[in-house]
Amino acid sequence: MLWLGWYLSGRLVDLHNSLPPAAADEFSLWTSLLFFVGWVTLPVVIFPLDEGLDPAQMGVFSVPRRRLLAGLAAASLIGPSAVVPIMAIVANLSLRTPLVTIFGLAAGAVYLALLAVTAQLFTASISAILRSRRGRDLAVFLIVGIGLFSFGAYQTLSARVEAVGLEDALMANSLAGIAPLLFPVTPQRAVLAASNGQWVQAFAFLVLAVAWIGVLASLWGRLLGWMLVTPDRSPRPDRNRRKKGLADSGPWNPRAVLARKELRFFVRDPRMRLVWTGTVIFVGLAIAVLVVGTESMSEIRDSYWLPLLAPAMVLFVGLPIALNQFGWERNAASYLFVLPVKTRHLLYGKNLAIAAGLLLETAFLAVLLAIISRSWEVIHIVPALAVSAIGCQLAVGNVVSVITPLRLPREGTDVFSQATEQGFLAMAAQLASFFVIGLLLVPPAVAVVLTVDFGRVVSPWVTTAICIGWGLLLYGISLWVGGAILKRRVPEVVGWVQVK
């Protein structure tokens, strides 16, 4: 965080100094805005909400509401991430005259308070959504939305700057005029007014910023008050969503039923949905890059081999599931492992579900990439390559899953929270396994390359046979080995994946 703060502050000062005064002022306003938005939203997306500061838990104590709000706001500034905006403020002050710097210190404090209160209001709003299970399900779309919005905003800003230059872009999109309404930039506007000697205006902006704090704190207090007295909303008790059981239709044997259970889990668990929609986000970003990208991107876009990337992209999607098949069971592992199912069948059932999901995503992605590249020349190789890739992934995944399962947070917590105590060894094993999958994919990859390029010396039929044979061979070995290891390690796996 120190490095990040130092780097960003340095870049801020360099860019500011390279601009004419009017553009430099606009630049500082834009920087103030972007810091603000990033600092408020990123922690919610990346880091878990601090359960120790959960207002619902604190509401039972007889702490006056105003003192509770002030304490929570101050607590949000205690953390490494606060270093970044503080260093940015210090860098900003270093650009001003001594008298303005003193005024700027007060404006900086107001900016930090504004940050803290807005962050708490944002977090409380998210918590209000996440407190019900239905809300937590919807939270998946929140992260997708924030990701896509950020990417879109970045693309728009960079395209604009590239087209007309930073100075013209800043002057054409001035924030100074709307600063009174745009509260994240109000304190910085006060500093700029002071720099220009407009002290009355400077103090007016500072008072306005303080008023904004009052408004936001009031909103936050009302929201918190509502949350403390309103029970969590659950689906209506009379709601009968799915009357049919697993026995009413579909394949009926332990492996198939286990796979069907997993598939339901993929669809119904918000974390799983987040993993599986990773492809959709990935594709969205990839298409955006290909469409709005540079000349070199257009070369890739027009490549006939583009659909062959689909199995590789899907590898990334399947990784967190394939390498931690029992971690996703969480506490239900103790339910699963008292059932009389052979360990090989357990793995096979889970593998069936994962493979089905990955094949579906590969098909979707391959067709999409073929449409983008307007080339269907190599599409017939994709199914065999996908079998090979999924086979290699499951081969490594089966062994890693039973040797180093990772503990995930309890189901019902918000989708962004992370489990603790995962252990360095387990994390290292997960990382190393990705490289092993890559190595295992070398033979089928070579066969595919020799089929679509380098004089096309290998027949597609031979490549198909090599890919499928290699994938199935490795998978078969791993099923046998993984099943044997799991048979001896059931208590250890259960003990490790359960959330206390």
Added chain:
Amino acid sequence: MTSPLADAAQSNGQSPPPAVWAKGLTRRFGKQTAVDAIDLAIQPGEFYGLLGQNGAGKTTTIKMIVGLLRPNQGTAGIGDFDTWRQPLEVKKRIGVLPEEFNLYERLTGAELLDFTAAMHGLSRDDASSRREELLALLDLEDAAGKLVGDYSRGMRKKVALAAAIIHRPPVLFLDEPFEGVDPVSARLIQDLLRRYTAQGATIVFSSHEMYLVERLCTRLGIMQRGQMVIEATPQELCTQMGVESVEDAFIVAVGRELTSEGLAWFDGSSGSRPV
């Protein structure tokens, strides 16, 4: 119904093996010994109450018997089968009521029962008909299509119990089965379990509800600090301790005196008043 374990033993002309047994079962967590060389021999048809204060080692013992926790020493099993040598054979013969949050919360009640039935190798028709009967008996018909995660605490207990018995196992392990269950369902379940043991099934029952223990159990084992301190029928226990009820006998057996001395600030005897 007779117990399959007893049937098998009788056909061999031997006395039936204990339905549930443990020999020198020990489990340590670091320096703390949670279960200390427990020996158990629970006969077919017994309704066995495993009692103890919080942290006495009851759940740890059950986990080791069903194969979810590896003992440091000793072994355990069901009938002729050793949990750690023939785990599949043991798991075919047991039903376990898990802690409430260990269920599949993203399956509906109906799906959870079907899943469990399939894993136990029941036919599709058997699974479907037993599911419907159990859901009706436990008053869960209207909630069959709801996710288990949306169930109340009592409903979770009921669906977990249904899942534990859907394959008609000869041995049942029940950890606080009546917690949060409404009185009508609780009475139904009690009658069902009594009929079940009368037909030769064995139940290992862990609960802090002493009136239920007194009403249901045919034999009790009281654990304290990881050791089995007393094994007796409820009547023998009361006689030994010279008290009227199992609850009083339990308190005497674990050597606790009921006193709230030292909380003078709380009961007002020190002159302090509530805020």
